[in-house]
Amino acid sequence: MVSGLQIEDATDSELEWLAGRIEEELGRRRTKLEEEKTDRKVVETRQGSRGRWLRLEFVKCGKWGRCNKCRSGEGHGPYFYLYYANPKTGRRTSKYIGKPQNISPELIQEFGL
Numbered sequence: 001m002v003s004g005l006q007i008e009d010a011t012d013s014e015l016e017w018l019a020g021r022i023e024e025e026l027g028r029r030r031t032k033l034e035e036e037k038t039d040r041k042v043v044e045t046r047q048g049s050r051g052r053w054l055r056l057e058f059v060k061c062g063k064w065g066r067c068n069k070c071r072s073g074e075g076h077g078p079y080f081y082l083y084y085a086n087p088k089t090g091r092r093t094s095k096y097i098g099k100p101q102n103i104s105p106e107l108i109q110e111f112g113l
């Protein structure tokens with residue numbers, strides 16, 4: 001556990017590193033909660049720059065009984081979703097990217113795909 005004294009004694013760069021790690025960890029926990037809420041099955045998670053995450057997920061469409069794919073537990077996809085903090089609100093948000101073949105060269109580079 002990190003104590004107050006350790007924080008006071010730390011250098012700026014150590015604190016910046018710690019702030020980044022905290023942001024990452026909080027993001028990881030929030031997306032885990034979101035995942036449990038929406039019943040998503042994560043195939044792969046990759047960390048990019050600036051606290052961004054890219055995940056490959058199977059999702060449920062919400063038509064439950066009427067959808068064979070969801071009823072069987074398979075779901076739809078897998079699709080890529082980008083997770084990041086909204087620069088205005090600071091809140092974690094996600095963006096639908098799509099099928100693996102639709103991913104942009106920028107994301108391929110950032111996430112080393």
Ligand SMILES: [Zn+2]
Pocket residue numbers: 060061062063064067068069070071075076
């Ligand atoms: Zn479905």
